[in-house]
Amino acid sequence: xxxxxxxxxxxxxxxxxxxxxxxxxxxxxxxxxxxxxxxxxxxxxxxxxxxxxxxxxxxxxxxxxxxxxxxxxxxxxxxxxxxxxxxxxxxxxxxxxxxxxxxxxxxxxxxxxxxxxxxxxxxxxxxxxxxxxxxxxxxxxxxxxxxxxxxxxxxxxxxxxxxxxxxxxxxxxxxxxxxxxxxxxxxxxxxxxxxxxxxxxxxxxxxxxxxxxxxxxxxxxxxxxxxxxxxxxxxxxxxxxxxxxxxxxxxxxxxxxxxxxxxxxxxxxxxxxxxxxxxxxxxxxxxxxxxxxxxxxxxxxxxxxxxxxxxxxxxxxxxxxxxxxxxxxxxxxxxxxxxxxxxxxxxxxxxxxxxxxxxxxxxxxxxxxxxxxxxxxxxxxxxxxxxxxxxxxxxxxxxxxxxxxxxxxxxxxxxxxxxxxxxxxxxxxxxxxxxxxxxxxxxxxxxxxxxxxxxxxxxxxxxxxxxxxxxxxxxxxxxxxxxxxxxxxxxxxxxxxxxxxxxxxxxxxxxxxxxxxxxxxxxxxxxxxxxxxxxxxxxxxxxxxxxxxx
Amino acid sequence: xxxxxxxxxxxxxxxxxxxxxxxxxxxxxxxxxxxxxxxxxxxxxxxxxxxxxxxxxxxxxxxxxxxxxxxxxxxxxxxxxxxxxxxxxxxxxxxxxxxxxxxxxxxxxxxxxxxxxxxxxxxxxxxxxxxxxxxxxxxxxxxxxxxxxxxxxxxxxxxxxxxxxxxxxxxxxxxxxxxxxxxxxxxxxxxxxxxxxxxxxxxxxxxxxxxxxxxxxxxxxxxxxxxxxxxxxxxxxxxxxxxxxxxxxxxxxxxxxxxxxxxxxxxxxxxxxxxxxxxxxxxxxxxxxxxxxxxxxxxxxxxxxxxxxxxxxxxxxxxxxxx
Numbered sequence: 003x004x005x006x007x008x009x010x011x012x013x014x015x016x017x018x019x020x021x022x023x024x025x026x027x028x029x030x031x032x033x034x035x036x037x038x039x040x041x042x043x044x045x046x047x048x049x050x051x052x053x054x055x056x057x058x059x060x061x062x063x064x065x066x067x068x069x070x071x072x073x074x075x076x077x078x079x080x081x082x083x084x085x086x087x088x089x090x091x092x093x094x095x096x097x098x099x100x101x102x103x104x105x106x107x108x109x110x111x112x113x114x115x116x117x118x119x120x121x122x123x124x125x126x127x128x129x130x131x132x133x134x135x136x137x138x139x140x141x142x143x144x145x146x147x148x149x150x151x152x153x154x155x156x157x158x159x160x161x162x163x164x165x166x167x168x169x170x171x172x173x174x175x176x177x178x179x180x181x182x183x184x185x186x187x188x189x190x191x192x193x194x195x196x197x198x199x200x201x202x203x204x205x206x207x208x209x210x211x212x213x214x215x216x217x218x219x220x221x222x223x224x225x226x227x228x229x230x231x232x233x234x235x236x237x238x239x240x241x242x243x244x245x246x247x248x249x250x251x252x253x254x255x256x257x258x259x260x261x262x263x264x265x266x267x268x269x270x271x272x273x274x275x276x277x278x279x280x281x282x283x284x285x286x287x288x289x290x291x292x293x294x295x296x297x298x299x300x301x302x303x304x305x306x307x308x309x310x311x312x313x314x315x316x317x318x319x320x321x322x323x324x325x326x327x328x329x330x331x332x333x334x335x336x337x338x339x340x341x342x343x344x345x346x347x348x349x350x351x352x353x354x355x356x357x358x359x360x361x362x363x364x365x366x367x368x369x370x371x372x373x374x375x376x377x378x379x380x381x382x383x384x385x386x387x388x389x390x391x392x393x394x395x396x397x398x399x400x401x402x403x404x405x406x407x408x409x410x411x412x413x414x415x416x417x418x419x420x421x422x423x424x425x426x427x428x429x430x431x432x433x434x435x436x437x438x439x440x441x442x443x444x445x446x447x448x449x450x451x452x453x454x455x456x457x458x459x460x461x462x463x464x465x466x467x468x469x470x471x472x473x474x475x476x477x478x479x480x481x482x483x484x485x486x487x488x489x490x491x492x493x494x495x496x497x498x499x500x501x502x503x504x505x506x507x508x509x510x511x512x513x514x515x516x517x518x519x520x521x522x523x524x525x526x527x528x529x530x531x532x533x534x535x536x537x538x539x540x541x542x543x544x545x546x547x548x549x550x551x552x
Numbered sequence: 553x554x555x556x557x558x559x560x561x562x563x564x565x566x567x568x569x570x571x572x573x574x575x576x577x578x579x580x581x582x583x584x585x586x587x588x589x590x591x592x593x594x595x596x597x598x599x600x601x602x603x604x605x606x607x608x609x610x611x612x613x614x615x616x617x618x619x620x621x622x623x624x625x626x627x628x629x630x631x632x633x634x635x636x637x638x639x640x641x642x643x644x645x646x647x648x649x650x651x652x653x654x655x656x657x658x659x660x661x662x663x664x665x666x667x668x669x670x671x672x673x674x675x676x677x678x679x680x681x682x683x684x685x686x687x688x689x690x691x692x693x694x695x696x697x698x699x700x701x702x703x704x705x706x707x708x709x710x711x712x713x714x715x716x717x718x719x720x721x722x723x724x725x726x727x728x729x730x731x732x733x734x735x736x737x738x739x740x741x742x743x744x745x746x747x748x749x750x751x752x753x754x755x756x757x758x759x760x761x762x763x764x765x766x767x768x769x770x771x772x773x774x775x776x777x778x779x780x781x782x783x784x785x786x787x788x789x790x791x792x793x794x795x796x797x798x799x800x801x802x803x804x805x806x807x808x809x810x811x812x813x814x815x816x817x818x819x820x821x822x823x824x825x826x827x828x829x830x831x832x833x834x835x836x837x838x839x840x841x842x843x844x845x846x847x848x849x850x851x852x853x854x855x856x857x858x859x860x861x862x863x864x865x866x867x868x869x870x871x872x873x874x875x
Contacts, residue, residue, distance in 0.1 A: 184690055194768035207694070207843060296768050297839030298759060304590035372760050372838045375845060533694070534842040537768040 056512035098124035105392035243548035246491035248281035251330035257486035258332035269470035270334030285491035296541035312352035339467035395493025401429030515549030618780035628686030650817035665726035677703035684774035695773020706754030712858035716744035730808035745805035
């Protein structure tokens with residue numbers, strides 16, 4: 003299978019083509035002008051989706067390296083393409099792959115806004131995500147002086163506010179008084195939007211068009227980690243989104259361990275499963291509650307938060323924090339288990355609480371007839387859309403596609419556990435809700451299995467919960483780069499880490515989180531629907547603005 | 553009726569003081585019962601079982617500034633919150649509250665009591681539409697339009713359901729209706745009562761028909777721009793509307809203040825509270841419908857069912873009751 007991809011790539015001029023991990027082909031080609039031909043050849047081979055585009059700025063070599071992470075979502079073959087382009091702003095350009103792979107759209111815009119890589123042929127190349135004061139400054143370039151920029155903070159904020167007012171007045175002026183069309187600013191302070199702005203052009207109650215405006219919680223986390231050491235970086239990484247707190251740290255830690263060439267202990271691997279699944283459950287509980295909350299029913303939200311408390315207690319018992327736990331770090335998990343029985347008792351308490359309310363959740367809410375009236379058949383997308391926009395995670399599994407990084411590319415201890423793809427069939431909004439609940443149960447099962455393995459290991463004296471949690475990591479990393487993926491609560495999370503020789507902090511960390519792609523499909527999905535559908539479908543796509551903006 | 557008595561009716565019972573007390577009670581009852589169903593605690597610290605929290609909240613709102621948006625129609629925007637509670641409280645004089653006022657009749661004892669109630673309840677949504685219209689806010693305007701649409705489609709069924717007791721007993725006098733209602737006739741009127749309660753959810757904009765004030769869609773609709781005293785007045789009108797509509801339901805279908813052991817205002821109050829509890833349970837377990845789904849439900853199910861109900865009542869009147 004992978005041989006076919008290699009054969010396709012070998013037709014072009016490359017520096018190297020090599021295997022990477024089990025399901026990656028890594029290749030660096032020489033001529034940037036070959037890009038579109040390579041992509042077309044790969045699409046013919048079945049690699050149709052682009053996970054993300056990540057430029058790396060090598061200031062000393064005076065080159066910009068652009069990384070493309072492509073995937074065949076059906077057979078789970080990954081391609082990692084690299085190419086060098088000149089670093090000077092005038093020549094820093096490459097062909098856009100968006101016409102061939104629409105999933106690359108916003109990732110290219112982001113690279114353009116932050117690194118200044120111009121994508122020739124992009125249908126709508128504009129500044130994106132960054133606030134207006136960064137326009138044309140390309141803040142992620144290594145020579146960008148942010149301290150200088152910060153000095154004018156207040157003027158910049160005033161300017162942004164004025165531009166917003168101007169835009170509103172412009173809209174009001176251009177509005178046709180005879181028409182029933184209007185532009186609604188759905189956010190960033192709308193009760194159901196979160197910090198994102200959907201500019202909804204509506205004719206009465208019917209949606210004509212949605213323009214998305216993101217970047218309201220852009221914290222430049224990818225840049226922030228480069229100013230921290232390898233352990234301090236977890237604090238920035240976990241802030242991608244608080245709902246599922248643990249998995250981004252697992253993803254980051256794996257990348258660092260790969261570069262350092264360290265293998266973590268079995269105990270730490272199982273602990274990562276437990277913590278990761280607890281994080282996933284905590285996120286799913288909010289997502290399920292929010293699904294009904296978007297339809298004006300708060301009861302379910304409150305019940306879910308009640309159950310979530312028990313899950314947060316688990317994180318609390320382990321790390322001392324409930325939301326921002328910082329409990330996974332490169333080399334294993336952060337804390338030893340002094341009293342593993344007490345910790346497992348608190349985990350089992352959370353699982354039992356979910357089990358106890360199972361009948362009510364199923365009976366009152368999962369089978370709710372009015373919910374089915376609203377959500378059944380709403381917001382369906384198919385396999386083509388999934389590949390076109392790279393939709394992953396629960397919403398992809400809700401249409402019955404086997405997409406789950408835990409199984410496609412087993413990490414932590416998922417390879418040793420007994421699990422299978424959890425799937426639904428039709429992929430409407432209701433199935434996306436049912437999918438979440440199904441995954442909650444799967445998580446509970448995985449946690450139970452992992453705890454059993456740890457208990458067996460301790461009894462057989464193969465594991466020591468007081469000592470095995472960490473392996474020693476070097477303080478200075480060797481030069482290298484790594485790609486790490488985890489199945490996050492909302493879908494695939496990919497991190498691309500680059501380090502320099504003897505460095506004490508990451509040189510570049512690209513965080514790819516699923517919400518960017520999931521937001522891409524909103525406009526085609528919502529056109530022609532009514533205003534009431536926005537909150538429902540938007541909520542059902544599991545979008546979190548934290549990982550949308552990063 | 554003496555002058556003092558009139559003043560008593562206007563300001564104490566069933567007038568201002570009673571309606572205020574009711575608002576405090578209903579607000580608290582809604583919060584506490586909903587919190588119980590949400591597995592929360594609800595108001596807790598102020599007063600016994602948190603009962604003073606509502607009072608504090610309302611006085612806090614009264615102390616706040618009532619902001620009128622610059623572009624809003626100032627006159628319309630500010631006159632509606634005064635008109636709405638007044639018009640919402642008018643049906644109070646038609647309802648027979650207690651055996652000791654006017655020999656158990658309503659304060660205004662008329663043969664057209666039912667019509668009066670139905671018409672006065674029907675006026676209210678127009679005022680709410682005007683609030684949305686006067687706010688000059690896109691979301692408020694959409695909310696106002698939704699109120700109109702919902703009223704037009706729900707009130708047909710509401711009126712038809714309200715007519716069924718009048719048809720059965722051959723009178724529109726509310727006192728006569730509640731007095732002639734016995735155990736058997738209540739059973740006959742049960743389908744009508746069910747239809748009335750469903751349509752009432754639509755009239756009162758309660759879930760699953762809380763479409764005009766959908767928070768997650770159009771940001772509370774016509775309430776968006778209101779704050780401070782104006783907001784309190786609109787909320788007050790909403791709770792008075794609750795009282796009037798549920799009292800009408802009890803008087804029309806469940807025998808008003810007649811109890812099993814004694815006739816008293818408290819029987820009426822208990823029945824109203826039970827009805828409120830039913831509304832709350834529906835609210836706690838059902839998500840909101842879409843506007844077009846509400847229209848479809850209302851015109852293809854509810855209204856035809858209300859007409860069929862009238863046929864059933866006429867049939868029952870001729871063959872079962874034998875009148």
